[in-house]
Amino acid sequence: MFAAGLKCPGCGSSNIVDDDLYCQAQLVCVDCGTVVSEGTLADDPVGGTDVSYSRTTAVTKKPCLNLIKGLERVKEMCRILRLNGEIEDLALTYFRQAYQQESFINVTLQRKEVLAGCCVYVSCRQRNWPITLGTISSLLDADQTLVGGVYQEMIKILNIQAPFINIADVIGAHVQEYKISAQHVTKELAEDSKVLTKRAVALVELAGDSWIVTGRRPLPIMMAATYLAWQSLNPNKHRLRLSLDKFCHLAKVQKRNPAVTRITELKEVLCKLGRELPWVRETVTQDDVVRLVGDILEHRHTLLTRALRTHETAMQADCSQASALNFPTEEVAPSQRSESRDQTADASSVVQLCPTDRMENQEGDDSHQTEDPEPNWGKRVLFAPPCVIHAKRRREEPPVLNVTGDEEISDSEIDSYIRTPQEARDFALMQKAVSSSDSGNS
Amino acid sequence: MDDLALERYFDDSIANDPSYMVEEELDLQNSLKESHASSTNSQNSSNLLGETETSGRLSNDLDLSFLPDDLGNQSSTTTVLATAATNQNAELDVLEDSGINLDDNLHDMAAVKCQVTVNLGSESNASPFCPMTPMTPMTPMTPMTPMTPVTEKSGIIPQLQNIVSTVNLGCPLDLKFIALQARNAEYNPKRFAAVIMRIREPRTTALIFSSGKMVCTGAKSEEESRLAARKYARVVQKLGFPARFLDFKIQNMVASCDVCFPIRLEGLVLTHQQFSSYEPELFPGLIYRMVKPRIVLLIFVSGKVVLTGAKERAEIYEAFENIYPILKGFRKQ
Numbered sequence: 001m002f003a004a005g006l007k008c009p010g011c012g013s014s015n016i017v018d019d020d021l022y023c024q025a026q027l028v029c030v031d032c033g034t035v036v037s038e039g040t041l042a043d044d045p046v047g048g049t050d051v052s053y054s055r056t057t058a059v060t061k062k063p064c065l066n067l068i069k070g071l072e073r074v075k076e077m078c079r080i081l082r083l084n085g086e087i088e089d090l091a092l093t094y095f096r097q098a099y100q101q102e103s104f105i106n107v108t109l110q111r112k113e114v115l116a117g118c119c120v121y122v123s124c125r126q127r128n129w130p131i132t133l134g135t136i137s138s139l140l141d142a143d144q145t146l147v148g149g150v151y152q153e154m155i156k157i158l159n160i161q162a163p164f165i166n167i168a169d170v171i172g173a174h175v176q177e178y179k180i181s182a183q184h185v186t187k188e189l190a191e192d193s194k195v196l197t198k199r200a201v202a203l204v205e206l207a208g209d210s211w212i213v214t215g216r217r218p219l220p221i222m223m224a225a226t227y228l229a230w231q232s233l234n235p236n237k238h239r240l241r242l243s244l245d246k247f248c249h250l251a252k253v254q255k256r257n258p259a260v261t262r263i264t265e266l267k268e269v270l271c272k273l274g275r276e277l278p279w280v281r282e283t284v285t286q287d288d289v290v291r292l293v294g295d296i297l298e299h300r301h302t303l304l305t306r307a308l309r310t311h312e313t314a315m316q317a318d319c320s321q322a323s324a325l326n327f328p329t330e331e332v333a334p335s336q337r338s339e340s341r342d343q344t345a346d347a348s349s350v351v352q353l354c355p356t357d358r359m360e361n362q363e364g365d366d367s368h369q370t371e372d373p374e375p376n377w378g379k380r381v382l383f384a385p386p387c388v389i390h391a392k393r394r395r396e397e398p399p400v401l402n403v404t405g406d407e408e409i410s411d412s413e414i415d416s417y418i419r420t421p422q423e424a425r426d427f428a429l430m431q432k433a434v435s436s437s438d439s440g441n442s
Numbered sequence: 443m444d445d446l447a448l449e450r451y452f453d454d455s456i457a458n459d460p461s462y463m464v465e466e467e468l469d470l471q472n473s474l475k476e477s478h479a480s481s482t483n484s485q486n487s488s489n490l491l492g493e494t495e496t497s498g499r500l501s502n503d504l505d506l507s508f509l510p511d512d513l514g515n516q517s518s519t520t521t522v523l524a525t526a527a528t529n530q531n532a533e534l535d536v537l538e539d540s541g542i543n544l545d546d547n548l549h550d551m552a553a554v555k556c557q558v559t560v561n562l563g564s565e566s567n568a569s570p571f572c573p574m575t576p577m578t579p580m581t582p583m584t585p586m587t588p589m590t591p592v593t594e595k596s597g598i599i600p601q602l603q604n605i606v607s608t609v610n611l612g613c614p615l616d617l618k619f620i621a622l623q624a625r626n627a628e629y630n631p632k633r634f635a636a637v638i639m640r641i642r643e644p645r646t647t648a649l650i651f652s653s654g655k656m657v658c659t660g661a662k663s664e665e666e667s668r669l670a671a672r673k674y675a676r677v678v679q680k681l682g683f684p685a686r687f688l689d690f691k692i693q694n695m696v697a698s699c700d701v702c703f704p705i706r707l708e709g710l711v712l713t714h715q716q717f718s719s720y721e722p723e724l725f726p727g728l729i730y731r732m733v734k735p736r737i738v739l740l741i742f743v744s745g746k747v748v749l750t751g752a753k754e755r756a757e758i759y760e761a762f763e764n765i766y767p768i769l770k771g772f773r774k775q
Binding site for chain 1: 622623624625626641643644645662663664665666667668669672673676677680681702703704705706707708711712715716720721722723724726727742743744745
């Protein structure tokens with residue numbers, strides 16, 4: 001093609017051709033072959049092209065680098081967790097969707113990585129693959145609260161629902177982490193993971209029935225269940241002597257502090273059931289119960305019904321005793337007392353208490369009752385959530401005022417909130433003194 | 443509502459009138475009719491004096507403007523007393539709701555009720571009883587939560603714990619000056635661009651901004667919140683600003699209550715998945731977002747329920763009545 005308006009400096013002809021053969025476009029004279037200009041490289045605007053990257057079509061053609069990295073991270077995590085292709089695809093879809101959203105596009109790289117983890121988590125839950133948020137947090141090496149926050153936001157933005165995962169499903173995966181098989185530890189301490197899983201599942205189910213699991217973090221409960229299962233499968237002196245600390249050290253698992261309380265709570269429940277075993281003569285204490293765990297778990301349903309029945313009869317006996325001593329009090333008109341008279345025990349029975357029982361509380365420990373007019377129903381049932389049994393003491397609330405909102409406001413009251421001129425002067429001086437000393441020090 | 447006070451009240455009335463049954467309004471009226479039939483000539487001049495005394499006391503306490511203007515003589519006054527008694531009973535329930543100790547009030551009530559039964563016995567003409575039939579609608583002047591039988595409703599009333607309200611004082615404010623002149627104010631502009639002021643009665647906190655807008659938090663009832671906001675406005679007024687009290691609005695109400703039985707949160711999240719969110723790893727309670735009314739409930743395993751997001755008290759009560767049957771369903775798993 002002819003470049004108009006140019007004259008060759010060599011021969012003066014106007015036959016200038018745009019030569020695109022080489023990478024650099026050149027204007028060459030056809031007649032004499034001199035290169036007229038070749039300066040597109042030098043003529044490039046300083047500081048990049050006029051059009052920014054985000055406005056070019058390259059944006060839509062080539063995806064953002066962080067998006068690609070994020071997708072890679074998702075794939076990587078799926079591979080580590082050995083998830084199947086379906087979950088991986090779902091996670092990738094979610095990540096692509098979430099990444100474009102406002103709250104995830106201009107955030108720190110760490111947050112984007114956490115988003116990748118959350119997509120994997122949601123996909124697992126939707127396909128019923130048991131996994132905990134704790135696992136994802138440890139994979140991402142991020143704080144669980146941060147992961148939780150990103151997860152909640154992502155759920156809200158994508159408008160998806162994740163079905164609830166049962167702890168009994170997760171514990172199988174959890175037990176796999178413990179390096180407690182024959183190849184890792186001595187014979188006395190070793191345990192096959194399948195057997196261990198089975199017993200741990202039974203323990204967790206029992207914990208679920210007796211209100212230990214609801215509302216609590218699952219990991220410490222799983223740890224407690226695994227520990228007790230391991231101890232009870234072969235309750236020799238080696239195992240019984242090993243504390244949770246040492247056990248976690250042995251199994252190369254990080255110990256969780258709440259697990260200690262969970263162990264105590266589980267043992268309490270086991271004791272309550274152990275008492276119902278007909279072939280046990282002496283009283284069951286926390287130390288002995290480990291040996292009986294096998295039997296307890298095997299017959300736990302029968303033991304549960306027996307324990308509830310025993311508790312019920314004990315309650316009735318106490319109730320009739322109390323009513324014999326009390327004057328009959330009138331039933332109070334509709335209030336919350338009507339509900340507190342009923343109680344839930346567990347799978348089978350509901351125990352009805354006599355109304356006079358409300359005023360008395362025959363279980364010891366009245367120190368919690370004295371300030372609290374509401375009787376602690378948790379102390380009257382066999383199984384109750386531990387937060388109810390050990391209820392926190394409320395501080396004294398000031399009595400509710402009976403005001404109309406339009407009363408007269410006394411001047412003296414308002415004046416009590418205003419400084420006297422002398423006070424104000426002193427305060428101003430003091431502030432100046434403090435600020436000057438601060439600026440002097442800093 | 444103090445249990446022991448209520449017990450004492452009932453004990454008093456029982457001691458004074460053996461045939462007295464205090465369950466509901468209707469029962470009250472029935473028993474009054476019975477006592478009329480059974481009581482003998484127990485009146486004397488001192489009784490009549492007592493009656494006028496109580497009526498005097500009553501007129502101080504009660505708003506009787508709903509009664510017809512032309513009252514007759516003795517019969518009408520007994521009607522007045524009777525209806526006043528039931529009205530007082532209704533008030534009692536309202537006050538019970540807001541949890542007040544009515545110790546002295548109750549003894550008055552007990553005395554009044556005795557007088558009423560005695561006076562009704564003294565009446566020879568049976569006509570005063572017409573207004574006393576259960577069919578007569580007694581229109582209470584004070585707004586009250588309806589007295590409903592326990593079997594239908596839960597019988598539990600959520601207690602308000604916190605009210606957040608806003609008001610516009612209508613003039614720009616000098617926060618530095620306020621922080622200097624007021625005893626109960628704190629102001630740290632580097633941390634937050636408002637003065638934090640507190641008053642003792644009602645125990646509340648206010649955030650006062652330089653634009654003149656104010657947020658008042660911590661009150662336990664709508665009236666308390668309004669009174670507190672007015673007190674803050676008065677303080678600002680006293681400091682020399684032309685403060686007014688414009689657009690007072692309650693923005694949020696928080697209430698809590700206890701159903702007294704444990705709740706299977708796992709079950710609840712399975713059946714009400716569209717409304718609930720239960721993540722034990724993040725928060726121990728279940729977050730239930732009710733659609734009608736638009737209230738968020740935090741439900742815990744112990745049976746305690748926290749309701750928030752309401753602009754009106756009725757929304758909270760409605761939300762709780764909606765959730766209670768659902769929770770009862772999860773009592774026996």
